[in-house]
Amino acid sequence: MSNERTADELKHAEDVREMFSRISPKYDFLNHFLSGNIDKRWRKLVTKKLENVLENKNALVLDVACGTGDLALELQKNAQAKIIGTDFCRPMLAIAKEKNAVENLAIPYLEADGMNLSFADETFDAVTIAFGLRNFSNWQDGLRELHRVLKVGGKLVILEFSAPIVPGFRQLFQFYFTKILPKIGGVVSGSRGAYEYLSESVARFPDQKGLLKMMLETGFSDVEYKNLTGGIAAIHLGVRQ
Numbered sequence: 122m123s124n125e126r127t128a129d130e131l132k133h134a135e136d137v138r139e140m141f142s143r144i145s146p147k148y149d150f151l152n153h154f155l156s157g158n159i160d161k162r163w164r165k166l167v168t169k170k171l172e173n174v175l176e177n178k179n180a181l182v183l184d185v186a187c188g189t190g191d192l193a194l195e196l197q198k199n200a201q202a203k204i205i206g207t208d209f210c211r212p213m214l215a216i217a218k219e220k221n222a223v224e225n226l227a228i229p230y231l232e233a234d235g236m237n238l239s240f241a242d243e244t245f246d247a248v249t250i251a252f253g254l255r256n257f258s259n260w261q262d263g264l265r266e267l268h269r270v271l272k273v274g275g276k277l278v279i280l281e282f283s284a285p286i287v288p289g290f291r292q293l294f295q296f297y298f299t300k301i302l303p304k305i306g307g308v309v310s311g312s313r314g315a316y317e318y319l320s321e322s323v324a325r326f327p328d329q330k331g332l333l334k335m336m337l338e339t340g341f342s343d344v345e346y347k348n349l350t351g352g353i354a355a356i357h358l359g360v361r362q
């Protein structure tokens with residue numbers, strides 16, 4: 122597969138990297154504050170989906186777009202398996218590395234573009250990505266790259282914002298997400314644009330069924346999803362053929 126990116130895709134990736142660099146000092150605080158800590162529960166549910174991989178001490182798991190490491194940490198705390206984190210934003214990774222010391226863990230964190238990983242084909246028993254795929258400049262190519270580094274039979278677990286399924290609640294959530302959240306996020310992080318981008322990128326990203334279809338088209342089998350908190354987010358799971 123060619124890893125060549127268009128000029129627009131390269132610009133998008135650069136903008137995303139700069140945006141996360143800017144908000145990195147406030148990223149964790151805002152994540153937990155703006156979600157009322159629900160994000161922590163969502164990451165625990167990812168861990169549950171991978172229980173049988175995590176209990177295998179010979180298994181290798183890659184957390185792509187790991188950011189400040191919250192999912193990688195959650196996985197490693199519950200694992201015999203080895204977890205590796207990767208992200209293309211150095212300031213986010215620096216915070217992840219600090220957490221290693223606090224938690225007395227030694228998760229390796231590597232700086233890399235999730236759309237062009239330097240790992241050989243069929244390296245990992247599982248790949249996870251939380252709130253990362255939506256930020257890629259090309260979702261389908263990104264999925265192909267995650268598929269490539271998975272072993273046959275390996276699992277991909279995607280945690281991502283999705284489309285709320287309960288009418289009424291959906292409108293309420295949209296109001297919060299588009300009107301309130303950017304204001305609070307802007308004041309606390311000093312970058313309102315980043316939190317406007319958040320709601321815009323969620324609106325652009327495929328809903329539950331759209332992502333499921335994209336995973337099937339990439340060649341994943343046994344694809345399924347679980348709505349979280351009324352569909353605000355969803356966990357998608359697929360197996361590499």
Ligand SMILES: C[S@@+](CC[C@H](N)C(=O)[O-])C[C@H]1O[C@@H](n2cnc3c(N)ncnc32)[C@H](O)[C@@H]1O
Binds near residue numbers: 134
């Ligand atoms: C919303 S944060 C999610 C971080 C973490 N997974 C979490 O659950 O908190 C998105 C992360 O994706 C990273 N990212 C976006 N596009 C990427 C790419 N093409 N390659 C690697 N990392 C990417 C950003 O640098 C950022 O750290």
